[in-house]
Amino acid sequence: MPSLAPPCRPLESRDRSDPADRGGSYRLLILTQYYQPELIASAQMHSDIAVGLARKGARVRVLAAQPAIASPGAPPRQPAHEYLQGVRVRRVANPRWNRISLIGRLVNFAVTSVGALIQLLREPKWDLLVVDPTSPFNPLLAWLMRRLRGLRYAFLITDVYPTIAISLGYVSPTGLVARLWHWAYRLVCRDADCVIVLGECMRRRVRESLLPNGHGRNLRVIHGWADERAITPCAKRDNPFCRDHSLHDKFVVLYSGNLGRGHDLETLLDAADRLRDDPEILFLIIGDGAQRARLQAIAAERELPNVRFLPYQSPEIAGRSLTCGDVCVVSIRKGIEGLLFPWKFYSSLASGRPILAITDARSEVAGIIETNQCGLRAEPGDAAGVVAALRTLKDQSDLRGRMGRNARALLEARFTRERAIEAYDELFAGARWR
16 A cells, blocks of 8 residues: 655755764654653663764754653653753653553553644654654654654664564454554554664564565664673672672672563573572572562562562663673563564673573574574573573683673674664665665
């Protein structure tokens, strides 16, 4: 079916050799639920993109919600209007209902999207709107702005909705909500000037669910990243975070990040249960999310002496907390492969530690780890496999060191922030979409 969107002139190509000459070369509006100082990976992602592109000469504005959970030390309510690192930020009201409850989150999203719509109608016409699915309603706002004002937009897919919501049991695959959601997001993808995904496996899942019938000609892959300057490998004996938390004499199995339902952390606790009699091994879980209370309850019920939970760490401390482990865990629940890409994978690479991936062999994380020899893998649900992998890494320090060095080298070669920002800038500034 042909697009009903009004015709749009391709973005004008500019001489990229002189950054000063490129000042204001294109005007970019980013619409997202989360922005700094929100404690969520997508907030940091959009902050990096916005600031990075502004430094390359783009005029960037961000339209986001007030944070639901701000970084430690940051005020819970941020200024409605702010100029941060070359980026103009406008924040709309967020009622902050219970974010663990599905109904509460939907109310939050609906209220913030109404505020965002009002602001979008007041905004001058920008060259490009970038929108993500962190609020299920925001992509529809981008589509609506295309209809009402001819505004071009790029859909940056960080999680493949509604497929991931169906896979996690939030909605019925045959229910009205799922059918409407699929129909709406297919419309959004079809009429987008560009759809961006975080990996090749995600590209395949998006083609299958959201871009059928050959509408994937503008589907691009831009991988995530970690700041290699903020996260640098550090020996545990030199890490003050290890001293502060008495980790220097433990073999630390670190999971740091979102404790959402898309991550298989039950298998990690099952492995901890099997290793409860090894006093040298400690499972350290840092972060927050929908599973945190349940995971803490499981650990308490089983009286696991080797499991410890810590909250998210402030940005000033995060670089040290991410290097406190001897091995970093990345997990993806069975059936979720390609529907999300765990951002902690990149910070784990940056830490210079081997990765233990609890994921299906077909996942992109598994393929990258195997190809680059930077970690080991176990199947979701295979606690015995996790235990075997941990014993191997614990007993073979040479293997652990080699895999850690390979991890850091891979990050520096493929997954740096500067490399990703250059890819976004090249895409947004170039006349290459049509």
